[in-house]
Amino acid sequence: MARKQVKKKKAAKAKPRKKAKAAKVLAAEFPRKHRIEVEINGVKYSHEVEPRLLLVHYIRDVVGLTGTHIGCDTTNCGACTVLINGDDGQWKAIKSCTLFAVQANGRKILTIEGLAKDDELHPLQKAFWEHHGLQCGYCTPGMIMSALGYLLINPSPTEMEVRQGISGNLCRCTGYQNIVKAILAAAEEIKASGKPPIEPP
Ligand code: FES
């Protein structure tokens, strides 16, 4: 056999072995799943998740807290809003479809299910109920979490400020009037109670 042909044969044999080795190295460097640890509403969770899993899907499908809704998956509607504690330890409202679950590793998260305490509704939940701040209710969990995030930075908002504060959240039913009324009423009640808008879970 000509020397050239022998060389070719050897190279063909070596290719699959090289590929398999490269795949192994790649898998070790970029594992398909990552372990994350988060605390949601005071409960600790630890799961292996794919890097592409959105936080909203983690909360709903892996943890099973379906109070957080999905309206668009593209950062437009705000239905998926939750609170997350930032590097400074402060709670911030975020749209959970804009974050990968792995980006929330090590964080505390508050969802709509974590607001009521001892069977008592949070002032925002109560105000939405009393002021008819919802119709179909699809936007409501996100709207309430967004309002809560806003009241944390502005506890005494004007009507216009409330409208700006929830401008990232869409409601297709109510026309927003009663939502704004409810948030203003909740702000008053929270102030009168002398308690912080969020009680640690
Ligand atoms: S689902 Fe609409 S902003 Fe996240």
Ligand code: FES
């Ligand atoms: S109450 Fe129906 S979308 Fe807001």
